Amino acid sequence: MAWFLPFLQGWLGHPTLDPWSAHLSAGGDALSFPYGPVMFAAYLPGVAMGAGLDALFGVEGLFTHIGFACVTLLFDYGVLRLLQIRFADFEQRIIWLYWLSPITLYVGYWYGQTDIVPVFLLTACLITLNRLRLGRSGGWLGLAAAAKLSMLAAAPFIAIYLWKNKRLRPIAHSFIRYFVYAFGLLQLPWLFTEGTQVMMLANREMAKLYQMRLSMGEGIYLYWAPLAYLAILYAVWRLGRFNFDLLAAAIGGGFMVLLVLTPASVGWYYWTLPFLVIHQLRAGLTGMILVGGFSLLFLLLAPATSPGANLALLGWDLSHTDVTLRAALPERWLSLLQTGLTASALLLCWQMYRVGITGNDYFRLSRQPLLLGIAGDSGSGKDSLAHAIGGLFGEASVVNVSGDDYHLWDRYAPMWKALTHLNPRANNLMAFCGDVLKLLDGQPIRCRHYDHASGRFTAPQPVADNDVIIASGLHALYTPALRQRCDVRIFLDMDADLRRYFKIRRDVTQRGKGLEETLADIARREPDAAQYVRPQMAHAQLVFTLQAARPEDVRLPEQSAPQGSGRRKKLPLKLRALLRDTLYHEDLARILIAICGLYIDVAVVEDGAAVEMRVEGDVESEDLALAAKMLAPHMEEMLSLWPNWQAGMAGVMQLIVLLHAAQALAERR
Numbered sequence: 294m295a296w297f298l299p300f301l302q303g304w305l306g307h308p309t310l311d312p313w314s315a316h317l318s319a320g321g322d323a324l325s326f327p328y329g330p331v332m333f334a335a336y337l338p339g340v341a342m343g344a345g346l347d348a349l350f351g352v353e354g355l356f357t358h359i360g361f362a363c364v365t366l367l368f369d370y371g372v373l374r375l376l377q378i379r380f381a382d383f384e385q386r387i388i389w390l391y392w393l394s395p396i397t398l399y400v401g402y403w404y405g406q407t408d409i410v411p412v413f414l415l416t417a418c419l420i421t422l423n424r425l426r427l428g429r430s431g432g433w434l435g436l437a438a439a440a441k442l443s444m445l446a447a448a449p450f451i452a453i454y455l456w457k458n459k460r461l462r463p464i465a466h467s468f469i470r471y472f473v474y475a476f477g478l479l480q481l482p483w484l485f486t487e488g489t490q491v492m493m494l495a496n497r498e499m500a501k502l503y504q505m506r507l508s509m510g511e512g513i514y515l516y517w518a519p520l521a522y523l524a525i526l527y528a529v530w531r532l533g534r535f536n537f538d539l540l541a542a543a544i545g546g547g548f549m550v551l552l553v554l555t556p557a558s559v560g561w562y563y564w565t566l567p568f569l570v571i572h573q574l575r576a577g578l579t580g581m582i583l584v585g586g587f588s589l590l591f592l593l594l595a596p597a598t599s600p601g602a603n604l605a606l607l608g609w610d611l612s613h614t615d616v617t618l619r620a621a622l623p624e625r626w627l628s629l630l631q632t633g634l635t636a637s638a639l640l641l642c643w644q645m646y647r648v649g650i651t652g653n654d655y656f657r658l659s660r661q662p663l664l665l666g667i668a669g670d671s672g673s674g675k676d677s678l679a680h681a682i683g684g685l686f687g688e689a690s691v692v693n694v695s696g697d698d699y700h701l702w703d704r705y706a707p708m709w710k711a712l713t714h715l716n717p718r719a720n721n722l723m724a725f726c727g728d729v730l731k732l733l734d735g736q737p738i739r740c741r742h743y744d745h746a747s748g749r750f751t752a753p754q755p756v757a758d759n760d761v762i763i764a765s766g767l768h769a770l771y772t773p774a775l776r777q778r779c780d781v782r783i784f785l786d787m788d789a790d791l792r793r794y795f796k797i798r799r800d801v802t803q804r805g806k807g808l809e810e811t812l813a814d815i816a817r818r819e820p821d822a823a824q825y826v827r828p829q830m831a832h833a834q835l836v837f838t839l840q841a842a843r844p845e846d847v848r849l850p851e852q853s854a855p856q857g858s859g860r861r862k863k864l865p866l867k868l869r870a871l872l873r874d875t876l877y878h879e880d881l882a883r884i885l886i887a888i889c890g891l892y893i894d895v896a897v898v899e900d901g902a903a904v905e906m907r908v909e910g911d912v913e914s915e916d917l918a919l920a921a922k923m924l925a926p927h928m929e930e931m932l933s934l935w936p937n938w939q940a941g942m943a944g945v946m947q948l949i950v951l952l953h954a955a956q957a958l959a960e961r962r
């Protein structure tokens with residue numbers, strides 16, 4: 294504070310548009326205020342009011358100091374509230390972890406550092422980013438950088454987050470636009486003035502980044518802090534898609550590395566505070582113990598490495614305690630304290646990596662896409678379910694590989710007289726399996742497409758891997774090599790009458806087939822369905838059996854198959870879901886009843902190895918979206934910005950698949 298007040302008071306005495314250059318011209322110290330216009334604007338009102346009260350009451354500096362401290366307290370409270378809003382379940386705990394943190398108290402009130410202002414602005418940036426307010430978030434980052442340039446250290450991490458997050462990439466422009474507006478308008482006018490160049494860009498704080506170095510000979514050095522920072526950035530880039538928790542862990546880790554590899558000013562420790570709070574909320578007691586040790590070592594070392602407060606009120610000038618303590622303490626103590634502090638910071642970095650990153654579902658997803666396998670007979674709803682799941686995750690994040698594209702021949706080949714499509718020998722299952730596994734391993738493939746409208750194949754097209762891979766088809770769970778890699782294995786065992794109803798309606802209206810031809814097709818394929826398709830049911834974790842709520846709706850007199858013309862009547866459906874290896878079925882049943890208003894009957898089957906859930910009733914898509922938020926809140930960030938929840942039993946199947954995917958990700962190691 295002793296540095297900053299003269300700068301602000303000097304401006305009050307001689308207002309100017311360029312306080313920094315004016316300060317230097319008046320012979321002021323270049324270290325007085327190495328901050329940007331936003332920091333200046335943040336503290337000026339408090340100091341100005343304090344100066345006015347000093348003059349009014351004829352005291353020297355009393356209210357000015359109080360005014361300065363009140364601004365710190367205001368922004369400090371702001372950080373507290375932002376953290377409490379984001380982590381509403383931990384409001385009380387955050388008071389202890391943040392507001393009563395030794396680092397907060399020492400840096401903000403004893404040492405009088407001003408970093409709380411840019412830290413508040415950066416925290417606001419991250420919270421609004423998490424709430425998908427990208428424009429506001431960009432503006433907050435611009436303000437943070439215009440308060441203290443070093444906040445730009447967070448910008449590359451945010452840029453990677455926006456780029457890697459396919460659901461945010463299309464709207465990232467609003468973040469960039471408002472960042473440029475805020476930083477450009479507030480910092481650029483001063484960025485090239487002599488004052489800014491000397492006081493902000495060339496100040497000794499920046500030089501600290503280069504103090505830890507390794508000589509490469511001939512006056513060339515390897516700088517550890519920039520090297521480690523770039524290494525973390527690269528590691529984050531390699532993460533693939535990552536969510537807010539990973540972003541917070543990455544930025545926190547980046548800041549911690551700068552602390553560890555530089556003789557950091559005490560103000561820099563402030564930057565890590567919000568991230569240390571988030572880490573402690575996630576890591577629990579072990580995180581609190583580590584952060585407690587880190588804070589204690591900081592508290593033991595800081596008074597000997599940084600000047601204390603000048604408590605003019607009490608006539609205590611402790612601004613030289615560091616000199617006194619250095620002289621009193623054996624030199625090795627300070628180095629041992631520094632070593633301990635660095636060691637605790639490295640341990641924290643490791644724990645933040647382990648808890649915040651490797652323990653994160655997103656991290657597991659980024660190492661390997663989510664693979665869903667959907668098998669079932671023709672017309673059982675595979676494409677419909679695949680499309681519905683794609684609507685949840687967002688088409689930009691999903692790649693669908695259809696078994697139909699691996700038929701050996703097109704519709705007009707004579708071979709179909711000898712084999713049906715359901716016979717594995719009529720399909721290139723090795724290529725189907727190989728291509729899916731290539732995508733799973735992050736390799737692109739080239740794949741042709743079977744056009745059911747024309748009955749012909751298109752030319753092969755490149756297909757890239759993605760966050761979610763859906764392998765659907767008559768034989769999706771047929772090959773062990775493929776089904777063993779599936780995170781979720783689904784079999785659609787639609788009720789025969791309903792399937793016949795849907796298949797006739799589809800093939801007649803969309804595939805140009807005749808009624809008789811379709812009926813003959815169904816009959817002809819039955820032996821192969823029994824031999825090659827239905828046995829896959831045993832390998833599925835989820836078996837969905839859709840049935841007509843009113844069987845009479847689908848008992849067609851053959852001559853009156855559903856026609857394509859006119860409105861499709863909406864068939865009331867009910868669902869039987871066989872759930873194997875599930876941990877969520879009790880919560881699911883409870884929510885489907887309480888939130889979705891469905892009739893649920895649950896029975897344990899297969900000698901206790903599975904649960905059969907019967908679902909009846911109507912449910913709106915909004916209720917299913919709410920149910921997903923309640924049952925798998927952490928999956929929300931994996932979904933599209935506007936997940937397309939379907940109503941009815943299709944939406945219930947979406948929900949169950951999502952829950953099983955969440956369970957599968959959590960079980961990944």
Ligand SMILES: Nc1ncnc2c1ncn2[C@@H]1O[C@H](COP(=O)(O)OP(=O)(O)O)[C@@H](O)[C@H]1O
Nearest residue numbers: 670671672673674675676677678795796799943
């Ligand atoms: N959950 C569902 N609710 C209503 N209609 C469905 C549902 N699933 C499938 N259908 C209908 O059944 C027909 C066949 O579905 P489709 O997804 O093409 O099956 P597959 O891909 O297994 O051959 C389609 O006309 C589709 O509209």
Ligand SMILES: O=C(COP(=O)(O)O)[C@H](O)[C@H](O)COP(=O)(O)O
Nearest residue numbers: 670671672697704714745748767804
């Ligand atoms: O049965 C299937 C699988 O498709 P689905 O599971 O989607 O019914 C064959 O692909 C079609 O019958 C052949 O195509 P087409 O009949 O168009 O020639």
